[in-house]
Amino acid sequence: MxxxxxxxxxxKALIRAHRDAQADQRAAIAADHDRDLAAARVRLAAIETRxxxxxxxxxxDQLETETNAGAVLIVALTCPDQERPTTEQSTTKQDELGxxxxxxxxxxxxxxxxxxxx
Numbered sequence: 329m330x331x332x333x334x335x336x337x338x339x340k341a342l343i344r345a346h347r348d349a350q351a352d353q354r355a356a357i358a359a360d361h362d363r364d365l366a367a368a369r370v371r372l373a374a375i376e377t378r379x380x381x382x383x384x385x386x387x388x389d390q391l392e393t394e395t396n397a398g399a400v401l402i403v404a405l406t407c408p409d410q411e412r413p414t415t416e417q418s419t420t421k422q423d424e425l426g427x428x429x430x431x432x433x434x435x436x437x438x439x440x441x442x443x444x445x446x
Contacts, residue, residue: 343443346375346391354402394435404428
């Protein structure tokens, strides 16, 4: 991320709107509602485009990464063990969940740090 990225109030509002859309996406994934998931993805893309057009492409990239980490977190929370993709390393659901939670928390903190700079 850039060292000092000025973040006007309007961009902070877009970050909040993006996070609201992320929550909608996670809820749709957990509930397996395809229409709601598609609507959330459209909103996320529109907000990311707006942030890029305002001159903050790195922030849009970071929010997109945060969105993906949130989706992984929901899958780790809700996917039955027998439906989990197998990996070469044997991991438990608890390990998966811990990693997903840590990644999501770190990405949110990164965005918060960027948006708090003036």
